[in-house]
Amino acid sequence: MKTRAAVATAPGTDLEIRELELDEPRADELQVKIVASGICHTDAIIRDQWYPVPLPVVLGHEGAGIVEKVGADVVGYEVGDQVVIGPAFCGSCEQCLAGHPMYCVNFYDRNFGVQRPEGSKAFSDASGPIGSHFFGQSSFAEHTNVVAHGVVKVGNDVPLDLLGPLGCGIMTGSGAVLNVLQPKPGSSVAVFGTGAVGMAGMLAAKASGATTIIMVDIVPERLEFAKTLGATHTVNSKEVDPVAAIKEITGGGVNYALDTTGVPPVFAQMINSLATRGHGALVGAAKLGTEAPFDIGTLLLSGIKVSMVIEGDAVPKEFIPRLISLHQQGLFPFDKLTKKYAFEDINQAFADSADGSTLKPIVVF
Ligand SMILES: [Zn+2]
Numbered sequence: 001m002k003t004r005a006a007v008a009t010a011p012g013t014d015l016e017i018r019e020l021e022l023d024e025p026r027a028d029e030l031q032v033k034i035v036a037s038g039i040c041h042t043d044a045i046i047r048d049q050w051y052p053v054p055l056p057v058v059l060g061h062e063g064a065g066i067v068e069k070v071g072a073d074v075v076g077y078e079v080g081d082q083v084v085i086g087p088a089f090c091g092s093c094e095q096c097l098a099g100h101p102m103y104c105v106n107f108y109d110r111n112f113g114v115q116r117p118e119g120s121k122a123f124s125d126a127s128g129p130i131g132s133h134f135f136g137q138s139s140f141a142e143h144t145n146v147v148a149h150g151v152v153k154v155g156n157d158v159p160l161d162l163l164g165p166l167g168c169g170i171m172t173g174s175g176a177v178l179n180v181l182q183p184k185p186g187s188s189v190a191v192f193g194t195g196a197v198g199m200a201g202m203l204a205a206k207a208s209g210a211t212t213i214i215m216v217d218i219v220p221e222r223l224e225f226a227k228t229l230g231a232t233h234t235v236n237s238k239e240v241d242p243v244a245a246i247k248e249i250t251g252g253g254v255n256y257a258l259d260t261t262g263v264p265p266v267f268a269q270m271i272n273s274l275a276t277r278g279h280g281a282l283v284g285a286a287k288l289g290t291e292a293p294f295d296i297g298t299l300l301l302s303g304i305k306v307s308m309v310i311e312g313d314a315v316p317k318e319f320i321p322r323l324i325s326l327h328q329q330g331l332f333p334f335d336k337l338t339k340k341y342a343f344e345d346i347n348q349a350f351a352d353s354a355d356g357s358t359l360k361p362i363v364v365f
């Protein structure tokens, strides 16, 4: 069938909206009519070739939509189901079997390989095959074929056009807090970075009952906005040393911290701001080869723990319904981070995300 899709063709250039041919879903796939898709930092860095993902490709990995075809071997889904599409994973490796599919040993191939495991691509046009299956989905398309085991049914009483970001950016920040850091009620949490991932981490910290929630960034407006959503303290790290500020606020160090930036000096600040036996997590992507220096002599005495967290270490089928429940109860107002754009305005949405004027753009088809 024909479908419109946004194609990434060269680093730093706008996505091109083209009409492509979409092939038939394979036995383990669903064909989904995408209703809306979030835009995530990872889409921008792949467009710009931080990772060597072959171009041209249809990006997009925060898709939400409606099932319109069900592959022959897929059970548990019907035409008309409303779904949010999570990352792909193999389902059979040691990490998948242990309940940590976001650490699937085949994660890179399945999510960044931009083709099926057997080598075919779902999209094509007169120029030849176009990369598909980005994060198992390539959701910047009106119709796409997705890996069924990453697909989460969400019921019919939900605002589907809002939910795509639960499949990556919002899951990344909130999952790092709820699944990995697991702050105790009454504890302190610091979040470095007030993008959508950091704000989602902040909302999760609040939902966990953390009572000191410190947001660190260099953009005053974003820090003010964070206060309206649950931050108890903000630190402008352009103006003050964030480590000293956090130690003063917490009386010696913060119990839990999240670095959403992947910037080496910020990662070091996060580690140095932790209390004794504190727990920090890195979720921000850095270019391959990025290193950060540490004083391991001092760190040994601190007993701290640092986790590297992919996609919130979530099991999307278990976690996304929990986020929806929290949202329905008013305890996780992630909708306040989002702004909707027409699909035709996808490059404007990328630009607004890059300059920080929109936290979480969602393109609506
Ligand atoms: Zn696996």
Ligand SMILES: [Zn+2]
Binding pocket: 040, 041, 042, 043, 061, 168, 169
């Ligand atoms: Zn993402």
